[in-house]
Amino acid sequence: GAVVSQHPSWVICKSGTSVKIECRSLDFQATTMFWYRQFPKQSLMLMATSNEGSKATYEQGVEKDKFLINHASLTLSTLTVTSAHPEDSSFYICSARLLAGVRDTQYFGPGTRLTVL
Amino acid sequence: GDSVTQMEGPVTLSEEAFLTINCTYTATGYPSLFWYVQYPGEGLQLLLKATKADDKGSNKGFEATYRKETTSFHLEKGSVQVSDSAVYFCALDAGGTSYGKLTFGQGTILTVHP
Numbered sequence: 001g002a003v004v005s006q007h008p009s010w011v012i013c014k015s016g017t018s019v020k021i022e023c024r025s026l027d028f029q030a031t032t033m034f035w036y037r038q039f040p041k042q043s044l045m046l047m048a049t050s051n052e053g054s055k056a057t058y059e060q061g062v063e064k065d066k067f068l069i070n071h072a073s074l075t076l077s078t079l080t081v082t083s084a085h086p087e088d089s090s091f092y093i094c095s096a097r098l099l100a101g102v103r104d105t106q107y108f109g110p111g112t113r114l115t116v117l
Numbered sequence: 118g119d120s121v122t123q124m125e126g127p128v129t130l131s132e133e134a135f136l137t138i139n140c141t142y143t144a145t146g147y148p149s150l151f152w153y154v155q156y157p158g159e160g161l162q163l164l165l166k167a168t169k170a171d172d173k174g175s176n177k178g179f180e181a182t183y184r185k186e187t188t189s190f191h192l193e194k195g196s197v198q199v200s201d202s203a204v205y206f207c208a209l210d211a212g213g214t215s216y217g218k219l220t221f222g223q224g225t226i227l228t229v230h231p
Binding site: 004032034036041042043044045046049093095097104105106107108109110111 | 121153158159160161162163206217218219220221222223224
């Protein structure tokens with residue numbers, strides 16, 4: 001089946017630094033990717049929709065200047081957490097949307113654990 | 118806004134027991150409904166889905182029926198296995214301008230003992 005990877009799988013950084021997380025669709029092209037955030041024992045919350053070749057659309061309450069999204073190719077979207085603070089520590093998950101005829105399925109990456117000290 | 122509520126876990130069962138994980142939703146219009154499963158160390162995988170009322174999704178022995186009258190999409194399996202131990206998420210896609218955007222429940226941890 002379709003595979004989505006994320007890199008890194010975990011990262012620890014100091015407060016005030018920026019962290020980039022990559023999401024790749026390994027065996028299919030994805031014009032749309034989604035970024036989610038998951039707090040411990042809580043649900044996944046959609047942060048933004050990443051569209052190849054255009055600006056991302058952010059959900060209400062998500063700071064676009066804080067969470068920079070770039071979808072420069074059909075197989076890669078990046079999320080950069082700028083000037084990270086401890087409250088940004090979370091599990092970030094991406095998904096890539098595969099459209100093939102009548103099939104429309106999202107495939108999820110394994111997630112990236114971010115810890116900000 | 119749209120929301121999904123799942124039964125709280127964790128759920129602990131013995132092998133071959135019957136499983137039900139309740140899921141109810143709130144949405145305008147006619148959402149599509151999904152169950153995703155997350156095995157330890159892996160990403161979420163689509164388990165099954167239903168796109169309209171009275172549809173039944175099924176996969177790997179799991180079933181769920183889209184009940185519009187009760188706004189529910191409960192997950193069931195007749196006989197669970199140890200390998201079914203995972204976190205299960207109920208989700209909806211409201212469609213329309215939100216097409217493709219998933220709203221998730223909080224997840225239910227299932228542990229199956231031999």
